Amino acid sequence: MSIRIGIIGYGNLGRGVECAIKQNNDMELVAVFTRRDPSTVKILTDTAKVVNIKDIEDYKDKIDVAIICGGSATDLPNQTPEYSRLFNCIDSFDTHARIPEHFDNVNKVCLENNKVTLISIGWDPGLFSLNRLLGNAVLPDGNDYTFWGKGVSQGHSDAVRRIKGVKNAKQYTIPVESALERVRNGENPTLTTREKHTRECFVVLEEGADAAQVEKEIVTMPNYFADYDTTVHFISEEEFNANHSGIPHGGFVIRSGKTGWEGEKNHTIEFSLKLDSNPEFTASVLVAYARATYRLAEKKDFGCKTIFDIPLALLSPKSGEELRKTLL
Amino acid sequence: MSIRIGIIGYGNLGRGVECAIKQNNDMELVAVFTRRDPSTVKILTDTAKVVNIKDIEDYKDKIDVAIICGGSATDLPNQTPEYSRLFNCIDSFDTHARIPEHFDNVNKVCLENNKVTLISIGWDPGLFSLNRLLGNAVLPDGNDYTFWGKGVSQGHSDAVRRIKGVKNAKQYTIPVESALERVRNGENPTLTTREKHTRECFVVLEEGADAAQVEKEIVTMPNYFADYDTTVHFISEEEFNANHSGIPHGGFVIRSGKTGWEGEKNHTIEFSLKLDSNPEFTASVLVAYARATYRLAEKKDFGCKTIFDIPLALLSPKSGEELRKTLL
Numbered sequence: 001m002s003i004r005i006g007i008i009g010y011g012n013l014g015r016g017v018e019c020a021i022k023q024n025n026d027m028e029l030v031a032v033f034t035r036r037d038p039s040t041v042k043i044l045t046d047t048a049k050v051v052n053i054k055d056i057e058d059y060k061d062k063i064d065v066a067i068i069c070g071g072s073a074t075d076l077p078n079q080t081p082e083y084s085r086l087f088n089c090i091d092s093f094d095t096h097a098r099i100p101e102h103f104d105n106v107n108k109v110c111l112e113n114n115k116v117t118l119i120s121i122g123w124d125p126g127l128f129s130l131n132r133l134l135g136n137a138v139l140p141d142g143n144d145y146t147f148w149g150k151g152v153s154q155g156h157s158d159a160v161r162r163i164k165g166v167k168n169a170k171q172y173t174i175p176v177e178s179a180l181e182r183v184r185n186g187e188n189p190t191l192t193t194r195e196k197h198t199r200e201c202f203v204v205l206e207e208g209a210d211a212a213q214v215e216k217e218i219v220t221m222p223n224y225f226a227d228y229d230t231t232v233h234f235i236s237e238e239e240f241n242a243n244h245s246g247i248p249h250g251g252f253v254i255r256s257g258k259t260g261w262e263g264e265k266n267h268t269i270e271f272s273l274k275l276d277s278n279p280e281f282t283a284s285v286l287v288a289y290a291r292a293t294y295r296l297a298e299k300k301d302f303g304c305k306t307i308f309d310i311p312l313a314l315l316s317p318k319s320g321e322e323l324r325k326t327l328l
Numbered sequence: 329m330s331i332r333i334g335i336i337g338y339g340n341l342g343r344g345v346e347c348a349i350k351q352n353n354d355m356e357l358v359a360v361f362t363r364r365d366p367s368t369v370k371i372l373t374d375t376a377k378v379v380n381i382k383d384i385e386d387y388k389d390k391i392d393v394a395i396i397c398g399g400s401a402t403d404l405p406n407q408t409p410e411y412s413r414l415f416n417c418i419d420s421f422d423t424h425a426r427i428p429e430h431f432d433n434v435n436k437v438c439l440e441n442n443k444v445t446l447i448s449i450g451w452d453p454g455l456f457s458l459n460r461l462l463g464n465a466v467l468p469d470g471n472d473y474t475f476w477g478k479g480v481s482q483g484h485s486d487a488v489r490r491i492k493g494v495k496n497a498k499q500y501t502i503p504v505e506s507a508l509e510r511v512r513n514g515e516n517p518t519l520t521t522r523e524k525h526t527r528e529c530f531v532v533l534e535e536g537a538d539a540a541q542v543e544k545e546i547v548t549m550p551n552y553f554a555d556y557d558t559t560v561h562f563i564s565e566e567e568f569n570a571n572h573s574g575i576p577h578g579g580f581v582i583r584s585g586k587t588g589w590e591g592e593k594n595h596t597i598e599f600s601l602k603l604d605s606n607p608e609f610t611a612s613v614l615v616a617y618a619r620a621t622y623r624l625a626e627k628k629d630f631g632c633k634t635i636f637d638i639p640l641a642l643l644s645p646k647s648g649e650e651l652r653k654t655l656l
Contacts, residue, residue: 019589023468044589099656120656129656130640136655137616137643140351259612261347261372265604276593284587288465308641308651312458315465323636327464328427328448328457
């Protein structure tokens with residue numbers, strides 16, 4: 001029997017989840033829940049339904065795990081506790097500072113309703129967090145470094161698009177190669193914001209806009225660009241659509257630490273991602289952890305969990321015996 | 329109260345474990361057990377004892393976790409089941425093909441004696457296995473690549489040292505950079521043995537030995553060198569001692585896979601290690617997982633386990649709440 005999945009919210013992430021389910025034979029998409037008129041939402045899976053979110057209670061016994069694909073700012077803080085009453089759930093809540101509060105809210109609902117919900121699953125928070133924990137535990141005497149990119153920052157792209165005269169824009173965050181090399185060489189440097197990342201913007205101007213003025217507004221924008229070295233390229237709409245329509249991302253988590261009686265030996269642990277599509281990869285992580293959610297619920301190990309609490313064996317469709325034989 | 333640790337076997341790995349315990353405030357070394365005359369074994373920790381292995385039963389209630397630092401060929405297949413009668417244990421058994429058999433032997437003893445034993449903990453098997461599992465689960469439609477090095481292969485160094493005329497030798501395994509780049513670029517290449525790694529030997533000759541003959545014996549040696557491009561350097565004993573006395577190692581585990589409805593997008597997950605000392609790093613991994621062993625025993629979750637079965641939260645001295653706040 002397949003693990004029956006529901007998707008709540010059908011933007012880039014929800015569509016990514018649908019694609020990832022297709023790659024996992026032990027899973028089946030039952031329904032996509034949407035706030036829009038269901039007749040206007042076209043999905044790819046013939047055998048699944050599109051359902052108005054108002055009717056979600058009807059699916060209480062028809063879904064094993066609900067993958068919630070809303071945004072962290074306003075959707076997930078409400079949706080994840082709400083739907084954890086009905087289903088085992090998983091979300092990708094990524095507002096790092098508010099995770100403890102979100103955890104407590106979700107945990108309470110899960111324990112009252114005998115449900116398992118995993119929060120903050122993805123790559124950061126998510127796989128990057130897992131590697132930070134591993135690095136700290138294995139090399140207690142060391143330093144952590146996280147670099148992001150090369151990839152698209154939606155927040156920074158939006159900020160540029162709000163400037164008067166900008167028709168469209170995309171912002172790439174780029175790690176500084178020389179800083180990465182210093183970290184990899186075990187120099188344990190202290191790095192400023194400017195030394196770690198640069199920012200590169202591709203901008204399509206409105207007719208008659210003042211390029212020099214737009215560039216100045218970008219590179220001096222507080223919080224977003226002022227603390228970085230920023231390059232601005234003005235390009236045509238055709239070039240923008242041809243070369244900058246994707247949502248690539250990635251990054252590096254590095255732990256550099258010392259061992260030995262007097263700390264004589266240096267070691268570097270590095271985890272990195274290079275992703276053609278940020279939402280499709282995040283969706284693939286969510287789907288693997290949906291399998292773990294299902295198995296924890298089968299074991300009645302209820303409550304809210306994070307990526308730190310999940311043995312990796314639970315992510316794989318293979319049995320423990322097969323895993324030991326083929327992957328250990 | 330500290331976690332009380334015993335070390336069984338005091339070679340490079342045992343000494344590494346002793347150093348790693350010093351870096352973890354919640355742990356305490358109680359005793360080192362040795363087959364040698366204890367009076368001939370000097371350890372670094374003032375507060376710990378050196379004990380003849382014959383007297384190990386006296387420590388049954390004085391140790392929470394025994395870290396077994398024997399060799400995989402002949403020590404661990406006997407030692408780990410034997411000492412799992414007395415203690416929760418952890419080993420770094422690394423004969424991949426015999427892991428299922430070792431698991432079954434150890435599991436039986438653990439269940440009969442209410443003990444937890446973790447086997448095959450280190451970096452390969454170990455952290456590399458964890459990343460292979462993660463990559464397979466997140467990107468089911470993809471390929472696995474493992475590269476080792478740059479690092480010292482003890483087996484290959486030993487093989488060179490057995491050649492007539494060789495006084496001392498060290499062999500480095502080196503990943504081929506262009507092969508690594510092809511994998512990172514998502515080309516999903518099929519790579520031969522020769523295309524993945526080269527081998528480099530540093531050899532000190534006995535007086536009057538025939539260098540050309542030694543070189544020929546090395547590069548044509550079946551299983552060890554014949555399938556590789558091998559470079560041989562003859563050096564003086566002084567240079568050998570100055571530059572080749574360490575045991576560095578490392579490597580790369582890469583998963584390259586596709587997502588999307590038609591598999592349009594490519595992603596690369598890479599985990600890599602650069603280690604000044606192979607045994608000290610392996611020891612650091614063992615000590616972090618010894619903490620998990622202790623916690624599983626506290627929860628009475630008895631039996632043999634592998635790295636796949638352990639939630640990473642159990643590796644850290646921090647509480648779940650602290651981890652969510654600081655590392656997620």
